[in-house]
Amino acid sequence: MIYVTLILMLGLMVASISVAAVLGLLGLALDQLYSFFPLNRALGELAWSTSTESTMVAIPLFILLGQLMLRSGMAADMYSSMRSWLGWLPGGLMHANIGASALFAATSGSSVATAATLTTVALPEAKANGYNERLFTGTLAAGGTLGILIPPSINLILYAVMTDTSVTRLYLSAIVPGLIMALLFSLTVIAICIVRPGMGGRRMQTGWADRIRTLPGLLPPVVVFVAIVGSIYGGLATPTESAALGVAVSAAICFWRRQLTLEIVRAVLLSTMESTAMIMLIVIAASFLNFVLSGIGIVSEVTSALDATGLSPLSVMLLIIGFYVVLGCVMESLSLMIATTPVFAPVVVGLGYDPIWFGVLLMIVIEMALITPPVGMNLYVVQGVRKRGSIIDVMIGCVPFIISMFVMIVLLLAMPQIALLAR
Amino acid sequence: MQRFVSNTSKACALLGGGLLLLIVCLTVLEVIVRRITAGSIGPVDEISGYLFAASLTLSLGYAFEQRAHIRIDILYARMPAAVRIVADLVALAAMTVFATFLLVRVWSVFATSLEAGSRSNSTLGMPLAIPQGIWVAGLAIFTAILLYYVCASIGSVATGRRSWIAAHISPPDTNEVVTTEMENVSIGKGADVQ
Numbered sequence: 001m002i003y004v005t006l007i008l009m010l011g012l013m014v015a016s017i018s019v020a021a022v023l024g025l026l027g028l029a030l031d032q033l034y035s036f037f038p039l040n041r042a043l044g045e046l047a048w049s050t051s052t053e054s055t056m057v058a059i060p061l062f063i064l065l066g067q068l069m070l071r072s073g074m075a076a077d078m079y080s081s082m083r084s085w086l087g088w089l090p091g092g093l094m095h096a097n098i099g100a101s102a103l104f105a106a107t108s109g110s111s112v113a114t115a116a117t118l119t120t121v122a123l124p125e126a127k128a129n130g131y132n133e134r135l136f137t138g139t140l141a142a143g144g145t146l147g148i149l150i151p152p153s154i155n156l157i158l159y160a161v162m163t164d165t166s167v168t169r170l171y172l173s174a175i176v177p178g179l180i181m182a183l184l185f186s187l188t189v190i191a192i193c194i195v196r197p198g199m200g201g202r203r204m205q206t207g208w209a210d211r212i213r214t215l216p217g218l219l220p221p222v223v224v225f226v227a228i229v230g231s232i233y234g235g236l237a238t239p240t241e242s243a244a245l246g247v248a249v250s251a252a253i254c255f256w257r258r259q260l261t262l263e264i265v266r267a268v269l270l271s272t273m274e275s276t277a278m279i280m281l282i283v284i285a286a287s288f289l290n291f292v293l294s295g296i297g298i299v300s301e302v303t304s305a306l307d308a309t310g311l312s313p314l315s316v317m318l319l320i321i322g323f324y325v326v327l328g329c330v331m332e333s334l335s336l337m338i339a340t341t342p343v344f345a346p347v348v349v350g351l352g353y354d355p356i357w358f359g360v361l362l363m364i365v366i367e368m369a370l371i372t373p374p375v376g377m378n379l380y381v382v383q384g385v386r387k388r389g390s391i392i393d394v395m396i397g398c399v400p401f402i403i404s405m406f407v408m409i410v411l412l413l414a415m416p417q418i419a420l421l422a423r
Numbered sequence: 424m425q426r427f428v429s430n431t432s433k434a435c436a437l438l439g440g441g442l443l444l445l446i447v448c449l450t451v452l453e454v455i456v457r458r459i460t461a462g463s464i465g466p467v468d469e470i471s472g473y474l475f476a477a478s479l480t481l482s483l484g485y486a487f488e489q490r491a492h493i494r495i496d497i498l499y500a501r502m503p504a505a506v507r508i509v510a511d512l513v514a515l516a517a518m519t520v521f522a523t524f525l526l527v528r529v530w531s532v533f534a535t536s537l538e539a540g541s542r543s544n545s546t547l548g549m550p551l552a553i554p555q556g557i558w559v560a561g562l563a564i565f566t567a568i569l570l571y572y573v574c575a576s577i578g579s580v581a582t583g584r585r586s587w588i589a590a591h592i593s594p595p596d597t598n599e600v601v602t603t604e605m606e607n608v609s610i611g612k613g614a615d616v617q
Binding site for chain 1: 433436437439440441443444446447450451453454458468469471472473475476478479480481482483485486489491492493494495496497498499510513514517518520521524525528529530531532554555558594598600601602
């Protein structure tokens with residue numbers, strides 16, 4: 001049964017059928033094959049409860065927020081501020097790339113958008129200052145992945161709904177690992193640039209005058225982040241409410257920067273609804289599949305199959321991580337997460353791991369999926385903006401950061417507390 | 424016909440976007456009122472859920488027209504053109520079958536609520552047939568749009584217009600994805616960036 005499910009799912013997906021349709025039809029097929037009574041009768045009710053789930057409402061709101069921030073035209077100002085604050089480190093602008101990605105991630109739940117925006121701003125400077133373009137583009141692709149780890153993260157909301165965990169706790173738990181991840185990226189750049197000084201480009205001279213002058217550039221993302229996380233942390237608002245507050249604040253920022261024209265609002269709404277509809281159709285299909293999978297007992301079958309191997313929980317965890325790393329190379333990351341979480345999360349919890357901790361770990365393996373070839377969306381986004389040379393450069397540039405992600409995974413395994421601070 | 428379908432799906436998505444803005448306004452108002460008066464303007468949570476459900480089904484057709492429904496193209500990208508057309512048609516058919524099945528099931532939820540006059544189990548006591556009706560309508564429009572594309576695809580294959588399929592059904596390649604992504608970005612005046 002496990003194999004039939006896996007083969008059907010992968011087969012249909014590789015045949016390039018829309019992921020939502022694959023999950024939905026797989027649910028129908030498994031129901032026909034293995035269930036004693038027709039589980040598909042529940043599809044309508046499941047679709048309704050998923051569509052009206054109030055936690056889910058946060059998803060379009062955070063997408064809208066990210067879109068508004070993209071349109072606000074704050075990226076360039078933010079980047080030049082980051083440059084004057086971090087440019088003195090060995091590796092110069094590459095730290096600005098990572099820092100700006102982390103900050104941008106704090107206002108946007110999308111890794112692709114983060115990578116696209118920052119590449120546009122930063123890349124022209126790579127050549128002008130003699131950076132090694134491989135490593136430089138690597139920082140942009142890898143930095144962009146922070147978007148799904150640092151709150152507000154759309155992937156974390158989906159994880160929360162699928163595993164019935166608290167978005168609030170997930171968000172608060174992901175902040176520290178997100179910062180550590182950014183720090184690890186920076187340390188990687190420093191280490192490489194100390195060993196091979198040629199990769200770091202021309203050293204920049206920045207002074208305090210510059211830093212103070214450009215400081216207002218950091219204000220918009222910081223204000224939005226504080227509005228969101230502050231209102232959640234202060235108990236003022238639920239994650240969904242904080243998303244609405246974030247939208248209001250970012251709309252105000254756009255208005256203040258004279259970017260809130262009717263035309264922009266129209267475009268922003270359309271692209272928000274496009275992403276929302278795409279994600280929610282997958283989520284609806286997945287919730288049905290999830291229902292069928294538990295109805296026909298797949299989860300318990302996976303658990304007992306793992307029990308039968310006699311492996312320790314740590315070995316099983318390593319197997320699961322390996323599974324994600326391999327599948328992450330060939331699958332689109334959002335679909336990968338939605339399709340697998342309902343099966344793995346209960347297994348992992350059964351092994352005695354904390355679901356919040358696993359959520360954070362999952363974000364890191366999913367981040368890795370965004371920069372591992374052949375299918376890594378961020379690689380293509382960075383290369384697409386770069387428009388010259390070969391994508392192989394970006395792939396090679398990402399290798400050091402894939403290694404630092406593995407280091408992060410080891411850290412999480414060795415010290416689970418870092419992802420469990422929000423108790 | 425094509426233009427009519429595109430305009431309809433876009434108008435529905437904009438309507439969905441409008442509902443989303445309504446959610447934002449209601450929620451922000453609720454948070455402020457709660458903070459100031461410790462009271463509440465009403466069950467905003469519940470209403471947001473209904474508005475969200477409607478906005479999402481209304482936007483499904485637009486997402487389809489934008490070719491946003493994710494397809495894994497690792498193999499697709501390596502297929503010869505003729506096989507791609509087959510893959511596109513199969514994918515379209517699969518989506519249509521799933522949407523139709525979903526519509527049938529969802530319709531029965533709506534019909535049951537309408538018949539029984541069900542109300543939500545809350546202080547609002549919303550007659551469920553109203554939000555579910557809009558929600559089902561969105562899904563019906565989506566299914567109709569898919570059916571239109573099924574017919575149009577068959578027609579274009581029959582008349583040998585393969586480029587139509589590539590433009591409307593095929594998943595966008597990465598260059599197209601990047602281009603759309605960039606249209607959404609305004610990086611700013613760039614005065615400080617060399």
